[in-house]
Amino acid sequence: MRPLLLTLDAFNTLFHPRHPIPTQYASSASAFNIPISSSALQPAFRASFKALSASHPNYGRDLALRGQYAGPRQWWEDVIRSSFARALAESKSKSNSKYHNSSEMEVPDALIEDLLERFASARGYKLYEDVGPFFRELRACREERRRVVIGVVSNSDDRISSVLESLGVSIDDARAGETGHKLLPGFEEQREKTIYEHRNASPGAGSSPLQAQKDVDFVLTSYQVGAEKPDRLIWDVALRKAQSLDNVSGFDAGDTEGGWERIHVGDDYGKDYRGATDAGWKAYYLARDDEAAAKAPEGTRTITSLLDLLLELEYK
Incomplete structure (x- = not known):
């Protein structure tokens, strides 16, 4: 043969994702005292993923080869930060939001690392x-x-x-x-x-x-x-x-x-x-x-x- x-x-x-990705983002965020709903994160993640895919296709590979970008790690960090920024900016207009200015919406580095690790393992999939x-x-x-x-x-x-x-x-x-x-x-x-x-x-x-x-x-x-x-x-x-x-x-x-x-x-x-x-x-x-x-x-x-x-x- x-x-x-x-x-x-x-x-x-x-x-496949163990739980919907926005749900997992929200779960990780709650561990860092960031109250955000998966329903707010879903459109934010979709928009951020689409924007980065257009501006830095294939995880920024071409820029990475020229030493101008750190590849997938930086790409996903940008997606995560953008997703939370979009979702939190939308949420802050609600009366029960604790966020009132952009400085309060900074995503902790530890949350970024937690999500990167989660989606590299059985925690996420x-x-x-x-x-x-x-x-x-x-x-x-x-x-x-x-x-x-x-x-x-x-x-x-x-x-x-x-x-x-x-x-x-x-x-x-x-x-x-x-x-x-x-x-x-x-x-x-x-x-x-x-x-x-x-x-x-x-x-x-x-x-x-x-x-x-x-x-x-x-x-x-x-x-x-x-x-x-x-x-x-x-x-x-x-x-x-x-x-x-x-x-x-x-x-x-x-x-x-x-x-x-x-x-x-x-x-x-x-x-x-x-x-x-x-x-x-x-x-x-x-x-x-x-x-x-x-x-x-x-x-x-x-x-x-x-x-x-x-x-x-x-x-x-």
Whole structure:
């Protein structure tokens, strides 16, 4: 059988917020004696996220590469501060508000750190119920039947690995993007530096997907690559990454693009399904509720659980 490269989206495919994001922002704020409602934070967060996405796309990556921005950490700090500033400014007009001037609306640095940590871990997110059984079944199939490389491809910053590991998903230390050895400013900058230095000191130290038997062999984010789904570049980088891992493992290095079966699964029809199919991949649209399934255009390969994918692959 041809080797299989299977990639999965992360947010709303593998995991989802444990509680609505505005609710979690409000909960963290209450611990710092900042009384603000989730209903006030919801539109404020949406507006702040949209504004930063427009002014500093892809977590400010281009500016970060020029040394003019601190990358995702600064990006999310700006979103958080802006969200609270908007929400508190709206709330101060109410008679029961304790805030009367801008100086009283400063967001404590400790609150920023609390939220950054929360959304890098199981405090902020939860796995879908099918994810654990899916990886367990797939691991057994990889051992017995077929050479498979599994990746996570996400339009996100570099906290994805930390989130997944916090949720119990095991990940190989193979994290790389189009920049190769360049170490972008980010949440895992020091971790990436350590991995890179270790591999330079010990060439070939990367683990084999089959030997390690991790749930995920690599994580690829838009921030690392410099392109967001549905851009074809991110799919091309994912394939090159799989080929490089396969070469390290000692398998035939002569596989070309045509030698791999490439499948991507995600919950966003445009970015995941159309993006992958337009790049020449096979794709499955993961519709986790009836409404999403009903909106899928006719002919779309649709699944409602990751366990359905095992049936499609004849692994169950």
